[in-house]
Amino acid sequence: MKRTFLLLLLLPLLLIACGEEDPLPTVAPAISSDSGQTAETLAPPVISDEPIMLPTETAVPLTPTPELPLAALVNNEPLPLSAYEAELVRYEKAVAELGNASTDANYKNEVLNALIEQLLIRQAAAAQGVVITDEMVEQAMAELQNRAGSAENFAAWLEANQYTEAEIRNEAAYGLILEQMVTAVTADVPLAVEQVHARYIQVDDPTLANTLLAQIQNGDDFATLAQIHSLDRITGENGGDLGFFAPGTLLVPEVETAAFALTEPGSVSEVISATNREGNPVYYLVQLIERDPERPLDAAARSVLLQEAFETWLDGLWQAATVERIIEVDSGS
Numbered sequence: 001m002k003r004t005f006l007l008l009l010l011l012p013l014l015l016i017a018c019g020e021e022d023p024l025p026t027v028a029p030a031i032s033s034d035s036g037q038t039a040e041t042l043a044p045p046v047i048s049d050e051p052i053m054l055p056t057e058t059a060v061p062l063t064p065t066p067e068l069p070l071a072a073l074v075n076n077e078p079l080p081l082s083a084y085e086a087e088l089v090r091y092e093k094a095v096a097e098l099g100n101a102s103t104d105a106n107y108k109n110e111v112l113n114a115l116i117e118q119l120l121i122r123q124a125a126a127a128q129g130v131v132i133t134d135e136m137v138e139q140a141m142a143e144l145q146n147r148a149g150s151a152e153n154f155a156a157w158l159e160a161n162q163y164t165e166a167e168i169r170n171e172a173a174y175g176l177i178l179e180q181m182v183t184a185v186t187a188d189v190p191l192a193v194e195q196v197h198a199r200y201i202q203v204d205d206p207t208l209a210n211t212l213l214a215q216i217q218n219g220d221d222f223a224t225l226a227q228i229h230s231l232d233r234i235t236g237e238n239g240g241d242l243g244f245f246a247p248g249t250l251l252v253p254e255v256e257t258a259a260f261a262l263t264e265p266g267s268v269s270e271v272i273s274a275t276n277r278e279g280n281p282v283y284y285l286v287q288l289i290e291r292d293p294e295r296p297l298d299a300a301a302r303s304v305l306l307q308e309a310f311e312t313w314l315d316g317l318w319q320a321a322t323v324e325r326i327i328e329v330d331s332g333s
Contacts, residue, residue, distance in 0.1 A: 068081070068082070069326075070326045070327075071084035071327050072112065072324060072325045072326055073326065074116050074119045074123070074323055075323075077119060079116065079119055081327065083115060084111065084112055084327070086162070087111050088108060090161060090163075091107065091111055108329045112325070116323055117314065120318065121178060121181055121314075121317070122174065128181075128184070130180050130181065132173050132177055136176055137173050137176065140175065141172055144168075144172065182306075185309060186306045186310055188309075191296060191297060192294045192297060193247065193294065194247070194292065194293050194295070195244045195246045195291075196244065196259050196260055196262075196289075196290070196292075197242075197289040197290045197291070197292070198242050198245075198262075198287060198289055199223060199239055199241045200230070200235070200240045200242060200259075200284050200285060201222070201226045201229060201236075201240050202230050202232045202283070202284055203230070203283050204281070204283065206271065208229065209271045209283035212225050212229060213268070213271055216285070222239070222240070222285075222287045223240060223241075224239070226240030227239055227240075240287075242259075244295055245259075245301065246295075246301050246305070247260065248308055252284070254273075254274040255274075255284050255286055258272050258284070259286050259288060262286070262287075262288035263288075264288065266287065266288065266289075268286065269284075269286040271283055271284070
């Protein structure tokens, strides 16, 4: 399932981050789209098949309480319409103040999805016994106020982002919940995995690709041909060298699959066809240089695997959830 990580998912991480060198933003950050990672080989984290049971109030009100309008029901837990409307206002204000000329036509639905996803994460945390104490929230709030520089600056930041103190405390608590769930869900992501060191040639002409393959099979140097012909000039100037990479970290999965399928150093793939971001056909040749059965992951590669592990877990939450959308969100309005 593709997801767009909206303000609701990103802001709590901002709240509990310790980077004091960064001032608080005047407005909330705009939407950041999912980059579409390709780590399809990761095994999904174990997700309990037991339904999420939410605690119920034991006290019976003396007088009937009017039902609040809802945006959705998530595993039978209400998502208030007021929460959706407030988040929508924050997003639209952020877009306006950042000077974006246009917004994603589907942004209203994405705002709603982000709120639903936040509720799913909260429910999963409750089911797994995650506890956030008042002291933890107070510390997160103190860190946020310290970053603002003063109580007055903090109050101004809340007003600029249209948050009440109660709302921002709730977001701080969610940030702590999210931090714990990320840690738990990604605990099995390894520090070292099998990696291959490979080089490649990228062209947009199938006839040229087959000609180059024949030349390599007849003894021509792969790296030299990459320097001459590869459309990827960043790697082409270095003989098409991709360096070491782990499963799930290369931007072109077809190239990654071909590289890991090669067994002998120096062996070359057949011509690989793929489609680039513009929808045009491209063709690749891949040569294996070496293989390391347990090579430590660098920070960037491990970050990709951590992200993919969490995304897989979130997909499981969505698939297991019962979500009833009460409001109709017109993506074109």
